[in-house]
Amino acid sequence: MTHKSILRLSEGRIALFLVLPTLIILIGLAIFPLGWAGALAFRVENLFRPDIGKWVGFRNFKYLLTEDTFWKSIRLTLVWCVCVVSIQMALGFLFAMMLDTRARIVGVLRTLIVIPVFISPIAMGLTWQFMFEPVTGVINYCLELLGLPGGTWHTSTDTALMAVMIADIWQWTPFVTLILLAGMQGISPEVIEAARLDKVRGWKYITKIVIPLIWPVVMVVLLLRLVDSIRIFDLVYIITRGGPGTATLVASVYDFTIFQAGRIGVMAAYGFLILIVINLVVILFLRLLYRQEKEARIVQKA
């Protein structure tokens, strides 16, 4: 007995020793900067005037809350998340359904359709910008061929947000498709056979069988997409730089313009607000997922 417990103790020690380098690095590269940003949020600091730094309590936060551009960026981020994530989920589900029933060709198509996810938002943003060009762009040309009026896309205040959204939806819908598809292909053939025998088809099959069975997967994809949408930066920044005017100034892009102005205290304060929102979303989703798992277990027992 004693021999065994000594062995176990040393295993725990060795394990801790193995995790330690990673932990130290993550504390140094994530927790420590986070603490620093937290401190900055309560200070007046200017990159270009290092001499004026001082503690000011909640002044940075108060300043943000009274600023119109701040509220506009919050509104834009909210609109962005709602539109982009809901369309990606709906389209992604539709594509997954289409691919799910095509066993013979699904492998190739799945590989092809996921390509956008792996390409950098910078490369894809530029590609879309090129295609959106109002006069020489291929999109307006195609619309004209179909007899539709062309748009001004990323170049005008009214349509810029929509144009960037289209690029983002295009890039990330395959991600949703791929993961939902994995969920769908995990549904046991017996369940599908039973549904077929009971003549459960079409809409009813989707809502009563597919969606409930892949619900945990849906929640995970939704969470990942939501977090990425809240902190969206690259794609918007490369296509519009937040403009024209403030038409696409979503949270992270606005935060970056504050950095460019040198006002790093205010910037840290805004960054913290984004972090808090993301944390709330993650906690909410994990709670929901956990509760469902518990309920499922109770149902299984009964």
Next chain:
Amino acid sequence: MRSPIRKAMDIFVVFIVAIYLAPIYWISLTSVKPMNEINSKEPVWFFEPTMEHYVEAFERFEFGKALLNSSIIVFSATIITMILALIAAYALARMKLRGADVLSLFILSLRFMPGVVIAMPYYLMFLKVGLIDSHIGMIIVYVGYGLPFAVWIMRGFLIDLPKDIEEAARLDGLGWMSIIRRIVLPLSGPGIAVTAIFTFVFNWNEYLFALYLTQANAVTLPIQIAKMVDAYTVLWGTISASVVMQLVPMIVVVFLLQRHMIRGLALGAVK
């Protein structure tokens, strides 16, 4: 035994996927188009292909330097990340470690950190120690950036390995190091490959940190490509050539990964 309607639907689905990838064909086509045909109002479909934009990207826009920077930074960061992640994930997944679940969740949670929050402190830290615009600085940043994801995915793969073989080896008197070297590493080969490739992809495409922390000496590909727009808005040929050169490795990656990528993309959390 396939009905014509089903067959027609199959063709329809293939067609939709083909349309979906149109932006990628279009940018590739543009990258080999002669300059004067790129900005014509009517798209030109047939033309004499040219490599002038590729040459231009290297000669006028220091594409080669950015490519070298990206390669050095991303390869080094990926190797360091993988070594650390493999060791940590092994301990978290296979050893009796108190609080392993809490630790794993803590590491995963760092994946959700918004870049804008910590990029600023990085900037100030690097300014103090002189790491701004340096390769070493970027490698450090990317190790921190990729590590949470790599540990989490690697842990998922390692948990799935059957425990019996390892127990048997231990009963036979093999030490930790030999168990890891002779049994765990060979068995988790695919998991290591997938994790390494994903880490590589994330770093290769990263933009925000590079935007804060590089200026001239250590600029990475996304930064260099974005710079071309700032200076010369109209040179779409050069830009598309650069975009194509940046995305080709990623398309290769997609085909290398094939069906493994679902697991990786889902962050190992779907399971």
